[in-house]
Amino acid sequence: MDQVVLKSVTKSFVTKAFGEVTAVDDVSLSIREGECFSFLGPSGCGKTTTLRMIAGFEDLSSGEIWLGDRPVSIKTKNFYVPPEKRQLGMVFQAFAVWPHLNVYENVAFPLRIQRMSNTEISDRVKQALKHTSLSGLEEKYPSELSGGQQQRIALARAIVASAKVLLLDEPLSNLDPKLREIMRFEIKDLQKKLGLTIVYVTHDQAEAMALSDRMLVMDMGVVQQVDTPTNMYNNPANRFVFSFLGLSNFVPVALHDGLIWPARSASSSLECEIPEDWDDDRAVLAARPNEIQLTTEGGYRTRIKNRVFLGDYVEYRMDIGDTEIRVQTHEHRDFQTGDVCGIRLGKVKWYPAEDEVSDEERERRKVI
């Protein structure tokens, strides 16, 4: 059964400087029970606004939101359930643990609001603290704990009342990278153990891919693609998704006489397969740095401009036509700066030439 359903949800703000800005544009999606679903996108893309609409902190401009079979926001009927009646758990980026309450009272708060008996509260808090590895810290105040521990308090507080749906708003971005990785696994573990449905907002693609059963990439308020991490990485729907999911090289090319020319002045053409249904005479080829092969003979000949040894791999920079590209390789065959080598692009993605949003529009959206 679907736990969170959005039907054509739109949110626009009116700002003094920029007029009307559509933060979230006609988003429809269903999140299944027990699923970890991520909203991924750059800042200002509308992912946090969407999450806050699910939580009930922001009003919709149009559309509907359902939690299971229960409507919580229906704009046409002006129907709205306040956040405290939505039975959700939520974890915020800045932890939002209350500095005036100790760990125990922070976690017990949702249960106290429900006026549970003290023994039941004690049992449940103990359980939640055990799940989040906080046992023994009950009497500590948040200021005495580390960032990771504070975020665990927030997590414990979100699960203590047995909410079925957990909303996480960039919960790990205030932690250092090492801790981030540990917490990532803990959240995943907790989700499996408790059968939670998680809606996870992040701008970190590695985090989204590691955690999600399915994810959504958003840009400029518009959903770009919804899929499993694997499918999305292998088949990005457009240039934006491709670039957001990892390191990328984009090479604009022209098709001429069945050959692929990286630039008007290029000495030779690129060797790779043209999709059968491609009927434009221009395109942008997209390739990951680690999918490009360097050869001593053959391929597109170019000179290596820069070589950096990075331990696990070697990174080279070189030009294809007028475009600089990065290549990462583990191979032992080592080129030096100034060497001439050949490039084989391998499997590349083909995208239409005009597919980028203007920087001006991006700037305009920074206000929200």
Place this chain on the structure above:
Amino acid sequence: MRAGQSPRGSELRRMEGSRLNTGQLLLVISTVILIITVVLPVAMIVYNVFFYKWSFDWSLFASMLTDPDNLAAMWNTVKISFFVTTLGTVVGLFFAWLIGRSDIPLKGLMKSLFVIPYMFPPFIGAMAWGLLLAPRSGYINKMFMALTGGRTPLFNINTLAGIVFVELCYYFPFVFIQVSGALERMDPTLEESARIAGANQMTVIRRITMPLVVPAIAAGAMLILISSLSHFGVPAILGFSNGIFTLPTKIYELIYRASGSFEGIRRGASLSILLVAVVVLALALQRRVLRAGRYDIIRGKSMRPMLIKLRGWKVPLLLVCFVFLVITVILPLCTIFGVGFLKAYGVPMKLANMTLNNFKYVLFESKMARDSIRNSFFLSITSAVITMLVGTMIAYVIVKIQPRGKGVLEVLGILPYSIPGIVLAVGVILTWSGAFYLNLYNTIWIILIAYIARYMAFSMKSASASLEQVHDSLEEASRTCGASHFESLLDVTLPLIRPGMVAGFFLIFLPAMRELTTSLLLYGPFTRTMGVAIYSINEEGYTVQACALAGVAIIIIVLGELLLRFVTRERRGQ
């Protein structure tokens, strides 16, 4: 702890500590200045009260302490402060919450309006309310008696309740400003996570928002308490005629009645010790309360907090705000200017009775009024410049050089802050009228010394704040480039804190322009300040002229305040 700085500041300072250098020189100069301006007056009070002709003499203090009049004054002081603090806290909190967390309209406007009472000199407010609500002659009371045909006034302002009311009007912004700031800084997700946890709006206010602003409330309330304990102007103007005294007004009366004789000053000094004891007690209380809730409010992303919808309450509450503003700001303001334009006090406020003569009189004819404006400008500008420079120097020693014994400097610096103005004046008289072969009494310099001592804490505070923003590494970078300590200070640190110093100047200039308490004990025939001139013209019964001069003072203060805002806005824009 400041972010990114080692707990002891730069190691460099410790390594250089053994040699005589700029730092040590500054330390010595700072200590000497603070001892002369701050420690000496306090020591002189204590000495003169408990020693007579070089031998210990407890009798004067004991006799003062048992005098029923003095005890009554003390009791009045405590009562007034208690009610002003409690009511002021409630009022300030209410408006801060309304503007910070509800969807009441016109927030920006109201926020600036609610701070106005903060700059309005309370004693001028007291004058205005006296004109409106004096039992027989007050305009409102006369109107009320004419309406009812009776002889009972609506409200007698010359009572304890009246004094509490007027002080309340001008002191509630302390809590308002503190709590507004805390609400703005507070991470909205702290409240949102309580909503998600199932708490409704009222529960969130009660269990999350209020406990989190407790430190801000306590800080604001203590400011009100200390200010009202040592406050002189309002009880002096409203209380004297009815025989109501507080400790500060009693001290003034003792010295004034003895017309400056040494015995009178000694008696005043004894009461001063009593007043300081009460204030110190309040400060100790503050320490306790603030320690109880010592947590920093976590700063959030600049996300808008959820505002509580007032719905049907919106219009009534907006009205409450405006009525309150009319009462605290507009009514007194109109009264001062209205009466300032009258031909004579008591005639009805009609256009036919209006004249410009009073303003012409205080600006061009009365030498005393003109002198007072000149003196106030001289004193405010001079004391602001000196205090700002010295305060910055001391703050630099404390924040950046961090020598051993900087704690002493800190305590000495904030000491005058806890000493009521009237007490400081007594100490300055005892110190600078011949005790050390230097008699400045009746000159403008004695007032200047008092102002410097009084406002040093302000300037140290604002300078410390801007210095803490300047990271150690900036000076270290300059040293690496070959500049000496002194050159780095001059070329790097000073330019960076200059905007803070300019703001600091106004933070002293403005209160000094409306100063009354200290100057009233220290003025001589030709050294009246504006505050003193308004007060004495008013006391002599020349009400309309006093109002005209008060109007002039208000205009100067408002212009200064606008200038300050302009300056600080520019700084933010950088």
